[in-house]
C-alpha cells in the first residue's frame with residue numbers, strides 16, 4: 001500500500017516538473033500565447049513591460065514585434081534586451097514605421113524611396129505582419145498585446161482580413177476618455193499610441209476583433225518611485241541594472257513632458273505599458289468596464305469617445321483606473337524575484 005501511495009506521489013511530482021520557471025503554485029498554468037508589439041527604444045516603460053512579460057508565467061511570448069519611428073532599430077534594441085535577459089530564443093520581427101500609409105498612397109507622386117535600405121534586408125527584413133499572420137494560423141487562441149502605435153495590427157487586418165476571427169483578443173495601451181488630474185494639472189490629449197497613427201487606430205478599434213484598451217486615464221496613475229529604481233540598480237543582475245540605467249536616462253525627459261520635478265513628486269517612470277501587460281491576465285489591480293467606444297476626430301484630434309448611442313461605436317473592455325500602490329509593488333516584486341532567482 002505504501003508503494004501505491006509512493007507511486008501516486010512520483011506520478012504527481014513528474015506531472016508538475018515542467019512548470020514555468022518560478023511559478024510558486026506548483027501546477028502549470030494554462031499560459032496565454034501572446035505576441036508583444038512594442039515601440040521599445042524611447043519611453044523606458046516598454047522595457048519594463050518586456051521584463052514583466054518575461055517574468056509572468058501566465059504568458060508565453062511567441063514573438064516580439066516592433067513599430068514606431070525607425071522600427072528596424074527598435075528590433076535591434078529588443079534583441080539586445082532579450083539576450084541580456086536570457087531569452088535570446090524569442091524571435092523579434094521588424095514591423096512598420098508609423099503612421100500607416102493611406103490606402104490611396106499610389107495616387108501620390110513620389111519618385112524615389114530609400115533604395116539603399118535594401119542593404120539592411122539581410123540583417124533585418126520588415127516582416128512582422130507576415131510573421132504575425134503565420135503565428136496566428138499556427139496557434140489557436142493567440143492574443144496580441146500592443147504597447148506602441150497600433151500600426152502593425154491595422155496592416156495585419158488589411159492584408160489578412162480572414163484572420164480576424166482567429167485572434168482571441170488584443171490588449172492595447174491607448175485611448176483617453178477624460179482629462180486626467182496629474183500632480184494638480186488637468187492633462188488631456190495625452191494618448192500617444194492611438195493618436196500617433198489615427199488611421200490605424202480607427203481601423204483596429206472598428207474591427208470585429210475583441211479588444212481591451214488600457215487607457216491613459218488609468219496609466220497616468222501608475223509609476224515607479226526612486227525606491228524601485230534603487231532596487232533595480234542594486235540588484236547585481238545585468239538586465240535589471242540596465243533597466244535602472246534606462247530609467248535614469250528617461251526620467252528627465254518624462255519630467256519635462258509632464259512638467260514636474262522628481263524632487264517634489266517621486267515618479268521616475270510611468271508604468272503605462274507594464275500595466276497593460278498585467279491587465280492581459282489579471283484585472284484585480286484595475287477597474288475594467290464594458291463601454292461603447294467611438295473613435296472620432298474632434299477639432300482635428302483623434303479621440304476615443306465614450307458613446308451611449310447603441311448605433312454608434314462598439315463595445316470595448318476599458319481599463320480606466322488602477323491602484324498605484326498595488327500595481328507598482330506587484331510589478332517590481334515580480335521582476336526582481338524572477339530575474340534574481
Ligand SMILES: [Ca+2]
Nearest residue numbers: 039046147148
Ligand atoms: Ca510603448
